[in-house]
Amino acid sequence: MHKRILYILLFVFALFGAQCQDMHFSQFYASPLYLNPAFTGANVCSRLSIAYRNQWPGISTAYSSCLASFDHSFSNNNVGVGIQFASDVAGTGGLKTTMVNPLFSYEAALSRKYSLRFGVQPGITMKSINMNNLTFGDQLARGGNVSTVEVPVQSRTFLDFGAGALFYGKGFWLGTSFYHLNRPDESLFWYSNARLPIRCSVHGGYRYDFNKGEKNDDGRKLFTAAFNYRRQAKFDQLDLGFYFTRNIFNLGFWYRGIPLLKSYKPGYPNNDAVCIIIGLETDRVNIGYSYDITVSGLAAISRGAHEITLSYQMCKLKPKKKKARLVNCPKF
Numbered sequence: 001m002h003k004r005i006l007y008i009l010l011f012v013f014a015l016f017g018a019q020c021q022d023m024h025f026s027q028f029y030a031s032p033l034y035l036n037p038a039f040t041g042a043n044v045c046s047r048l049s050i051a052y053r054n055q056w057p058g059i060s061t062a063y064s065s066c067l068a069s070f071d072h073s074f075s076n077n078n079v080g081v082g083i084q085f086a087s088d089v090a091g092t093g094g095l096k097t098t099m100v101n102p103l104f105s106y107e108a109a110l111s112r113k114y115s116l117r118f119g120v121q122p123g124i125t126m127k128s129i130n131m132n133n134l135t136f137g138d139q140l141a142r143g144g145n146v147s148t149v150e151v152p153v154q155s156r157t158f159l160d161f162g163a164g165a166l167f168y169g170k171g172f173w174l175g176t177s178f179y180h181l182n183r184p185d186e187s188l189f190w191y192s193n194a195r196l197p198i199r200c201s202v203h204g205g206y207r208y209d210f211n212k213g214e215k216n217d218d219g220r221k222l223f224t225a226a227f228n229y230r231r232q233a234k235f236d237q238l239d240l241g242f243y244f245t246r247n248i249f250n251l252g253f254w255y256r257g258i259p260l261l262k263s264y265k266p267g268y269p270n271n272d273a274v275c276i277i278i279g280l281e282t283d284r285v286n287i288g289y290s291y292d293i294t295v296s297g298l299a300a301i302s303r304g305a306h307e308i309t310l311s312y313q314m315c316k317l318k319p320k321k322k323k324a325r326l327v328n329c330p331k332f
Helices: 002-017 137-141
Strands: 047-055 063-074 079-090 095-109 115-130 153-169 172-179 199-209 221-232 235-246 249-257 263-265 271-281 285-294 305-313
Touching: 079 115, 095 153, 235 271, 249 285
Parallel strands: none
Antiparallel strands: 047 063, 047 305, 063 079, 079 095, 095 115, 115 153, 153 172, 172 199, 199 221, 221 235, 235 249, 249 271, 271 285, 285 305
């Protein structure tokens, strides 16, 4: 009985008083349009990307996130267009978030070495929850095994806007993005207000080519270091890590958290997970798998997180006559 009441209180707090954070991916560069709309059309030809994340499988009805996107470059006009679909399901009530986001970008060449891209994302988000999967106070008062008086299904649809910028040159990139710029109200009930806090991200990296200047290349050897800092309301987090590429094989290691510089409150350090990533990268196909090893207080029960990504380039990545540069960031 006490556990049921605790779960109810936690759910009500999350539904009415919380400012929920967005879904996230360990392989964030495998879903570049979700990271920053300025990446739209950055690969010259058409690109299809898919990602699936199963977070904390050791906890019943935890988080399951799916993401699919398509983008294309009109390089003669320095314009990129795309579309993104996302779905996230969490909790006993099956709190579901569905997003449909058109994306647009424009690139300006600053010099022969550097370029600047801008992107916008006018999107639509739908949230819903099935009340029949939950237990409320009125049910407990009447014996527990009775129907609730709440409306069985609650849902809400709202507009959601984002924007971003990306500065890059040969071998490096630095970007920033902002989401929920219009602070949409995501509350499922007319008598409450729950405006989404703006989510911001700063991300970048550098890729070093060990084969640079070699005439007889016996296989690619690349080292890529990257970071992604994001903040939303009181939540902030830093992903910091690297990839090593040998021929078509990739191995990556990441750390997530800010353990030395910030704690949420005394006794609760900002210390989340380490992530191991393996993958294959060819001219057209990129496949990645990652496993998050939880290092926070949830380590004993969460069982980490699994993530699978797939992207397909619909042409070989060769700049066209205008010699357009590619954003030389990792694909996962």
